[in-house]
Amino acid sequence: MKEASLFLYDHIKEFRSCYALKIGSKKISYEEVLHRALTLSAFLIDNGTNKETIGIVGQRKSSSYIGLLGVLFAGCSFTPINPKYNITKINSIIKSSNIRILVGDLEDILALDKSITSRMLLNIIPDGLFHKKIPNNYIDQSILKSISPLKEPIQSKHDDLAYINYTSGSTGTPKGVKVLRSNLFYFLKNMSNMYQLEKGFRASQMFDFSFDPSVADILFTWLKGGLLCIVPEEELILPSGFIVREKINFWNSVPSIANFMIKTGNLEKNSFPELTHSMFCGEQFPIHVAKAWRAAAPNSTIENLYGPTEGTIYITRYVFTLEDEKKSFKNDIVPIGTPFDYHSSVIIDENDKPIEDSQIGEIIFSGPQITNGYLDDQSKTDMAFTSFNWDSSSLIWYRTGDLGYRNSSGDIECIGRKDSQIKIAGRRVEIGEIESALSRFKKTEGVIVVPLKDNQNIVIGCVGYTLDDITKEQILRIRKDIIEFLDPVFFPKKIISISQFPKSMSGKIDRKKLEIMAKDI
Structure with a gap:
């Protein structure tokens, strides 16, 4: 195993005559x-x-x-x-x-x-x-x-450390994830083995440096001799013109960017003929967005890359094929696929025991991309990075806090966070299930649902946000027609039209901000 920076240097020095960066x-x-x-x-x-x-x-x-x-x-x-x-x-x-x-x-x-x-x-x-x-x-x-x-x-x-990335986590308290050079090496090696690219390919760089996919954009592009094209600040929300102007081949963004392009009419058929690889990460990837992107980029792969920061950027991959468009997936979300080489995944129940395929539980991972825990926080490290009695090799496993299951094809489908479950009228439901049911209707396709809480912080319902204009009559029609897919008790108390979803520094949809907005409605 080569040290990460020397591994990078040995590749980069072969491209001295090429361009590395375009701003x-x-x-x-x-x-x-x-x-x-x-x-x-x-x-x-x-x-x-x-x-x-x-x-x-x-x-x-x-x-x-x-x-x-x-x-x-x-x-x-x-x-x-x-x-x-x-x-x-x-x-x-x-x-x-x-x-x-x-x-x-x-x-x-x-x-x-x-x-x-x-x-x-x-x-x-x-x-x-x-x-x-x-x-x-x-x-x-x-x-x-x-x-x-x-x-x-x-x-x-x-x-030795490569970088420390601060992630807020579910509590909102920043945690410094310690990423080692060995973690970075295995990530770059896996990515390099998966993608065979000609030097000079043109890659996008969308992400804030504080969001670790930016590290992948930069170092992977340079490892393979590509030209890293920086998306200007003013085009981050709507980058369709940038993709065309810069003739991007290798695209990477959160799915909500693509969904916003759909809603604003900026994802038309054959819009991006130069794209050969389209990666989406950081959020659940709706099937309708994947289909629309394929129509806009007919020469491109459509890929879902999944990984917590604690697993060094990405740790699983799923390529969404044309045949997949005919299949049914849980909540109409693209699977996260299978682990990278040298890694293992297990689904465990609430008693930390492995469960059978098709059963829903917490997704955990082990392997050389699993990081070294949290900076100066041994307590949180011990809770998230642990070994299990059923594993005779005593490997360290990272508990993602994400719920999922293995489907009949052996691919993992992630259905949301353990902490994204809400209880309404004494009954539990995944927010993703509500969003999936609402997304069956044109006016609420791509809807974002957040819990609605009272002054005692008790969940009393939920609120949906859509980028489409929607009337009371249309909401009533959806409420009536959705009964086939969703129990009426889980229907949002309000569905609100907004011009765009608020974003966090990482570019993800800021659900916490939407939740605060819901309280003020």
Whole structure:
């Protein structure tokens, strides 16, 4: 097994003459990315860094991409910091990760509160110039130019950290997931084995750095010699023009982006003939969205990639074929498929015992992509990463908190979170079941349902949100016709039309915000 950054470097150096990064009209070659990343690595090492965590600040700027690679090449780990975070969250990340150095775009670093940047040992801008007098702890491109780059990345150990990704989890309290270099290596190896791509392919980069699929977009694209095309901020909600303009071949986004394109009439047949691979992740993938995307991208695969951050980005894959369009799947959701190579999955019941195929239980995984737990939180680590008496090999398994089952084809179908069950009138129901029933009707296709709670936080019903205009008469008609698929007690108390779903920093639909909105209705 090769160390992750050396594995990356050995591939990337073969593409020196190709372009690696495209931001707007600006293109940067692999030669330049490598030179600047290795220069940053040398500077970090010269300034005493040793396997420490460094903050990567900002989005969609060349300094952030060069910085991420340079940090890995220096034997350090990175933690993404979004300047849009509130100061409390940024300070919490910096404190728990012991960050002394920030790397990123000048504008993004200056957007941080001065109380943060002033106490840093260094604020480094790999691609950019400080046009005013440079403060003592700022390092810009002009200073880095005088540094001799490393000849190659330094040799790290497999159990050294690659990055720390903060995920809110079901409680809303940020958890720092510790991703090792061995985890990253196996992820990249698996992805590389699954996709045979010609160098120069054009890949999208949609995700915020704080959402770990961004790591896949960046490092996998560069591992295979592709051109990473950055989606501009103003096109994140509706990227159809970007896909066409940039002639994207390898697409990756959350499914709700595609659903919004359907609702706004921007997913017409044969819209994206250049696409060859279309990946969707981060949310449940509705069948109607998969079908619409196939019509828009007839030359593309349609794939559902699933994985908790604790499993290093993606850990299962399902390719939704044309034949699958004739099949029936639970809640009309695309399966998450089967585990990557070197990994195992089991479905367990509420007593932590394995259950038979077709029975619903919690999905758990083991294998080399399972991460090293949570930073400075042994209690949560022990609850989520555990061994079981029935496993004679005493492997560590990660409990995803997701419910699912194996279908007759051996593929896992994920039906939602353990904590997405609600009880109405004394009866339990999965929110996904309500959404699936409502999605059978044109006006509520792609609906998002959230629990409605009273002042004591007791669930008293649910509320549905749709992107379509809907009248009271249409709601009454749906209520009448849905009885065949849904018990009337579970029908939403209100169905509300909104122009677009609120999104979290990661680009997923912000269900918590919708739940708060429901209380105010």
